[in-house]
Each structure stands twice: as C-alpha cells, then as structure tokens.
Amino acid sequence: MLGHNGNLINSEELKEEMFRQDLRHINTSSDSEVLLNVLAHELEKGSVKLRLDPQTIFSAVANVHRRCKGAYTVTAMIAGYGVLAFRDPYGIRPAVIGINETDAGPEYMVASESVAIDALGFRLLRDIAPGEAVFIDEDGNFYSQQCAPKTTLNPCIFEFVYLARPDSLIDGVSVYETRLNMGEKLAEKIRRDYKHLDIDVVIPIPDSSRPSAMQLAQGLGVAYREGFVKNRYIGRTFIMPGQAVRRKSVRQKLNAIGMEFKGKNVMLVDDSIVRGTTSQEIVQMAREAGARRVYFASAAPPVRFPNVYGIDMPTRAELIAAHRTEAEVCAEIGADALIYQDLEALKECVRKLNPRLTSFETSCFDGHYITGDVTSDYLSAIEVRRDAARDSEDESDGAQLDLNLVATG
Numbered sequence: 540m541l542g543h544n545g546n547l548i549n550s551e552e553l554k555e556e557m558f559r560q561d562l563r564h565i566n567t568s569s570d571s572e573v574l575l576n577v578l579a580h581e582l583e584k585g586s587v588k589l590r591l592d593p594q595t596i597f598s599a600v601a602n603v604h605r606r607c608k609g610a611y612t613v614t615a616m617i618a619g620y621g622v623l624a625f626r627d628p629y630g631i632r633p634a635v636i637g638i639n640e641t642d643a644g645p646e647y648m649v650a651s652e653s654v655a656i657d658a659l660g661f662r663l664l665r666d667i668a669p670g671e672a673v674f675i676d677e678d679g680n681f682y683s684q685q686c687a688p689k690t691t692l693n694p695c696i697f698e699f700v701y702l703a704r705p706d707s708l709i710d711g712v713s714v715y716e717t718r719l720n721m722g723e724k725l726a727e728k729i730r731r732d733y734k735h736l737d738i739d740v741v742i743p744i745p746d747s748s749r750p751s752a753m754q755l756a757q758g759l760g761v762a763y764r765e766g767f768v769k770n771r772y773i774g775r776t777f778i779m780p781g782q783a784v785r786r787k788s789v790r791q792k793l794n795a796i797g798m799e800f801k802g803k804n805v806m807l808v809d810d811s812i813v814r815g816t817t818s819q820e821i822v823q824m825a826r827e828a829g830a831r832r833v834y835f836a837s838a839a840p841p842v843r844f845p846n847v848y849g850i851d852m853p854t855r856a857e858l859i860a861a862h863r864t865e866a867e868v869c870a871e872i873g874a875d876a877l878i879y880q881d882l883e884a885l886k887e888c889v890r891k892l893n894p895r896l897t898s899f900e901t902s903c904f905d906g907h908y909i910t911g912d913v914t915s916d917y918l919s920a921i922e923v924r925r926d927a928a929r930d931s932e933d934e935s936d937g938a939q940l941d942l943n944l945v946a947t948g
Contacts, residue, residue, distance in 0.1 A: 573607075577607060581606075596617070628687035657706070669692050670685055671685050697839075721838040723758055725751065730758070740756075741763050790820065797829060801828065812868070815860075819872045848910075886901070
C-alpha cells in the first residue's frame, strides 16, 4: 500500500517505460499508481530470492529517485516487512517522523504533517530530509538513509499560505507563526503604500486567513471582527469542478453577519486569490451586507502560473491574475482597493522562523520550477487536458447544481 503527496511530472513517460521495459500495466491515470509500480519493480529487482532487508529497500528508493521527477513524499507499507517513507530530493512536500517512548522501547510513526503526530500522542522527532528514506520494520526497529546523490531543501511556500494546518510544524517552522508574520508584512505595506485607505474594520475570510487578519488589524490599530460564518460541510471551493458550482458553493459556504459590514469601510483578508470566483462573490456579499467600501488584502502574492507539484491549479486560463495587472484584478473582483503580499516579504515570513531555509518552491507566483525539467510543452499538454476536462465539467454544471440544491434543500 502506498500514499503519495505531490505530483510526478514524468508520469506519462514512466507509464510507457513500465509497460515496455518493466512489463507492468498501469490501470489508472493516477501518478500514485505509477510511483507504486516503480517502487515495487525496484524492490523486486533488488531483492535476493524475493527477500528484503533495509539496505535493499534503500537501494530501491534510490532508483525511485533516479526515475521519478517532480514532487513527492511517500508513505508505504510493505507486507511482512514494515513501513517505508521517503521525500523527493528537492524537499518540496513535507514529511515528519514521530516517536513515542514506551516501557517496551520506542515506537515510531511517519506522516505528512506534524498534527498527525500530535493527535496520536507521539512527539515530533524531526523532518524527513530531502532524498532521505526511513524504514520501520515489524519489530519497531528504525532505519534511515540518504538515498539521493544531490539534494536541496525547497519547501512549497503555498503549504504555509494555505494548504497546511496552522498547528503544524514544517521544516522547523510553525505554520501559524508564518501566517501571523504575513499579517505583519501586509500591515507594513498598507502603512507605507496605502495610507489613504480609511479602514474601519478588518474581517478574515475563514479559516486560514484568521492569523494574518488578526495581526494586520493589530498592526493598523483598527478593529478585528468575525464577519462571516462558515458552513463546515462545504469543501474547498478553489478545487471544485466547474465555475457555476464554485460560485454556488461560496454562497453555501459563507454567510455574512450584517452588523459587522453596515456603513463601514471593510478590509477583507484572504490567504490567496486563485481563480477569483470566491473573492468576487465575497466582495459582493460584503456590499449586500451594507459595506460602504470593500478593500481586499491577499496574504500571498498574485498566483500567475500553473503549479505542477501537487496543487490543483494547473492552467493559466483558470488564474485570475495570470494575464491581468493588479488593478485589473481589483476591478474584476469588484473591490475598491486590492493589496497583494510581495513575494520577498512572503519568503521572509517563513525564513524569519528558520534562517536555514534559503530557497522555496514558489512557481505559482514567479513561474520558476525548482526541479528544472518543466518544459513549455509539458505545461501546454496539461492545459489541453484541463481545458477538455473543464468543458466537460461546465456541461454538467447544471446537473451538479440541481444535485446541490436537493442535497441542501
């Protein structure tokens, strides 16, 4: 069994390679199945009489690193042997090790985020290093080895912006503290460049923007209020299929508290703006609730480029900021002013808490793909597939909306 966080960028080539050279069939479009088969093949090839030991397992992981390109952290169970975990040589996606000291000796666990370690009563031991593999055998013995010849640590900065839980620690950094820092940096920018804005109240768009909004309000010396109530039974709207479904889901997900908006100049704070659908609807909700002016602050810079390392926002056609200036995005979402975080400021928000982090995966903001092997042809192929899928989704939007109404009504 194998669980995979991230995205392989050479999965199509690997499928062909697995079929023609390794004589293995890939049955789905999932790159996790590709990873599973590559690992299984390398384990089989390196074993002696189909028996495994830690060194054989680590050699197999080294070959996985050699063949697989992209972002991946993996947890796997090898029947009859134990648990294996490893992280790609660029350290893009997070992975951690936990320990629990017992009378019978230490117990170990591995997870993508440290909150899983905490929830099960273990203590966070450390992060898995880029390119490193960890193996825990059935007797509880712990083994680890560096399995890549060249590694660098480039954590995905969007984990800190939105993806990770605030109570997680990633590469020695508190996600919650980084979000507080994002609010501080936004306050500095507003005091420097937007002194003319007459802000009465700062309101977060729940949940991930709350720490940034609180710190922003404190930095500006204005009131912080909870102006939206969140329906916890609606999922993350920016990954939902179809524009109409996303628009409908925003209204189902959030409800405005009128007294916090009526007659006020409101600064709304969100973690980021991806497609812009959510932001546009929320600005409109604030106006309908009686706001005099609506300003909008994003704790992240403009999302202008596809992300190919595991975040579901792969085509520029879907990104509101891809071909628009900040002023045009502001007009598109209907706000009176729009303030984006600067990229260097965002990096500093994380680096301040761990100065050893000198590089980050920031491709969705700056178009720089850290693995160095993302070609324009690859990006074009993704966009063609996504456009075809979106056309299919749009055709089914009406039926999906009917289903939503039946489910909620």
